[in-house]
Amino acid sequence: MGLTRAYENAFEKFGKLTAQILLTHEDFSNRKRYLNSRSTMLSLLKNNVVLIINENDTVATEEIKVGDNDTLAAMVANQLGADLLVILTDKCGIYDCDPDLYPQAQLIDFVYASDKKLSRVSSGSTSKYGVGGMATKIRAAKIAASGGANTLITSGFEKDILLRLSSGEELGTFVKADVPKLKARKQWLSSQLKIKGTFVLDEGAIEAIYRNGKSLLPIGVLEVIGNFDRGDAVLCTTSNRKKIAIGLTNYSSIDSTKIIGQTSSVIESLIGFVEEPELIHRDNLTLTDSNSSFENT
Numbered sequence: 001m002g003l004t005r006a007y008e009n010a011f012e013k014f015g016k017l018t019a020q021i022l023l024t025h026e027d028f029s030n031r032k033r034y035l036n037s038r039s040t041m042l043s044l045l046k047n048n049v050v051l052i053i054n055e056n057d058t059v060a061t062e063e064i065k066v067g068d069n070d071t072l073a074a075m076v077a078n079q080l081g082a083d084l085l086v087i088l089t090d091k092c093g094i095y096d097c098d099p100d101l102y103p104q105a106q107l108i109d110f111v112y113a114s115d116k117k118l119s120r121v122s123s124g125s126t127s128k129y130g131v132g133g134m135a136t137k138i139r140a141a142k143i144a145a146s147g148g149a150n151t152l153i154t155s156g157f158e159k160d161i162l163l164r165l166s167s168g169e170e171l172g173t174f175v176k177a178d179v180p181k182l183k184a185r186k187q188w189l190s191s192q193l194k195i196k197g198t199f200v201l202d203e204g205a206i207e208a209i210y211r212n213g214k215s216l217l218p219i220g221v222l223e224v225i226g227n228f229d230r231g232d233a234v235l236c237t238t239s240n241r242k243k244i245a246i247g248l249t250n251y252s253s254i255d256s257t258k259i260i261g262q263t264s265s266v267i268e269s270l271i272g273f274v275e276e277p278e279l280i281h282r283d284n285l286t287l288t289d290s291n292s293s294f295e296n297t
Contacts, residue, residue, distance in 0.1 A: 004018075004020050004052070007020075007052050011050055016048070016049075016050050017047075017048070017049045017050065018049065018050045018051075018052055019044050019049050019050070019051055019052065020052050020053075020054070021037070021040070021041060021051050021052065021053045021054075022053075022054055022055070022056035023037060023053065023054075023055060023056060023066070023072065023076070024055065024056050024059060024066065025066050028075050028079065030231075031231035031232055031233070031248060032229055032230050032231035032232075033231070034079065034231060034248075035230060035231040035248060035250065035284075036230075036231075037079070038079050038080065039275070039276065041076075041079075041080060042080065045080075053072065053073075053076055054069070054072075055067075055069070055072055068136045070087060070136040070137050070139070070140035071136060071139065071140050071143060073085055073087065073140060074139075074140035074141070074143035074144040074149075074151075075143065077144045077147065077149045078143070078144060078146070078147030078148075078149060081147075081283055082144075082149050083149060083150065084149060084150050084151070084152060085140070085141070085144045085149050085150070085151045085152070086151075086152045086154070086162070086165065087137050087140060087141075087151060087152070087153045087154075088154065088155065088156030088161065089134070089137060089153060089154075089155065089156060090155065090156070090157065091134065091153075091155060092107055092154060092155045092171075092172060093107050093108065093109070093153050093154050093155075093171075093172035093173030094107070094108045094111070094118070094121060094134060094137075094138065094153055094173040094175075095107055095108065095121065096108060096117075096121055097121065107172075107173065108121070108173050109170065109172075109173060109174065110173070110174050110176065111173065111174075111175055111176070112175075112176050112178050113141055113142050113144075113145030113151075113175050113176065113177055113178055114145075114178045118138050118141075118142075118175075119138070121134075134153075137153050138175075141153065141175040144175075144177070145175065145176075145177035145178060145179070146179075147177075148177050148179055148180055149177060150174065150175065150176055150177050151174075151175040151177075152165065152171075152172055152173070152174050152175070153172050153173045153175065154171045154172025154173070155171075155172065158171065194233060195233050195234065195235050195246065196226060196227070196228035196229075196232035196233055196234060197224065197225055197226030197227065197228040197232065197234045197235070197249075197253055198223075198224075198225040198226055198234060198235045198236070198237055199216065199221045199223075199224060199225075199234055199235070199236045199237070199249075199256070199260075199279065199280075200221065200222045200223035200224075200225065200237055200238070200239055200241075201216070201220055201221060201222065201236055201237065201238065201239075201244065202220050202221070202222050202239075204219075204220050205217070205219075205220025205221065205236075206220075206238060206244060208220065209236065209244060209245055209282075209285065209287070210244060210287070213282060214282060215278040215279075215280060215281050215282040215285065216236065216245075216247065216278060216279045216280040216285060217263075217264055217277070217278055217279060218256075218259040218260050218261065218262050218263070218264060218267065218279050219260075219261060219262060219263050219264070221256070221260040221261065221279060222239060222260070222261070223260070224253055224256045224257045224260060226253060227253050228249065228252060228253045229252045229253075230249060230250060230251055230252050230275065231248055231249070232248070232249055233246055233247070233248060233249075234246070234247060234248075234249045234280070236280075236285075243288045244287065244288065245285050245286060245287045245288060246285070246286055246288060247280035247281075247284050247285035247286065248280060248284040248285075249279060249280055250275045250276040250278060250279060250280065250281070251271075251275060251279060255271045256279060258270050258271050259271060259279075260279075264277035264278070
């Protein structure tokens with residue numbers, strides 16, 4: 001409680017609100033919890049609330065434990081579709097050898113996440129400021145890169161470090177994701193999910209998704225097939241069952257059946273609540289392999 005209040009006091013000076021978010025590994029592996037926590041965090045960010053995120057140690061067992069904040073930060077970066085993860089540490093970045101042992105060690109200012117030298121130079125020693133040393137930071141950078149996010153590892157002792165980074169100053173080690181963010185996320189969606197149901201789309205929805213990279217709205221769905229829950233993977237097809245896309249649905253099959261063919265503005269009146277205006281947001285939607293050449297988002 002004291003730590004939470006300290007954050008509140010610090011940000012109140014700048015007129016900013018803060019919110020504490022506690023997560024476990026299940027909040028990423030369980031699709032429904034993944035969408036719920038993602039929606040909560042995005043809503044807070046839209047309202048200019050600064051998120052203070054940590055692992056929920058009171059309920060995290062070994063089976064559902066993330067383990068360190070570097071890994072947690074990378075997983076959140078992927079969950080929110082971030083462009084950049086900044087990790088602040090007690091070193092200026094990644095060096096070609098241990099700077100504590102070798103004074104001649106050289107800072108690596110740019111490296112691709114897939115570069116094998118990252119594994120060679122990572123130290124597993126534990127800093128007095130955290131757990132895991134540079135090894136966890138390099139592992140976090142690779143996790144972030146798997147979702148298309150770049151990572152910057154630099155010193156937290158530099159004055160005005162975040163302001164200087166946002167102004168374009170080059171500091172620390174920039175770990176470049178080898179795969180573009182959108183492509184990486186689409187690959188994850190198409191390869192990791194078990195299909196639980198189907199949305200049959202009209203021509204307008206097919207055009208919006210197929211050509212324009214839009215979200216799937218209730219008004220563009222003709223039929224709901226199968227039994228599924230919020231957060232499950234759903235297949236999108238044409239009326240003759242040609243596969244168009246796969247995505248994470250914001251509504252269960254029961255609620256989806258009630259709102260299809262309707263505008264998003266009447267969702268609440270039909271089912272009593274609104275999770276999202278879209279059935280599937282475009283960030284959680286990928287075209288099937290056979291249609292990949294049409295994807296332009």
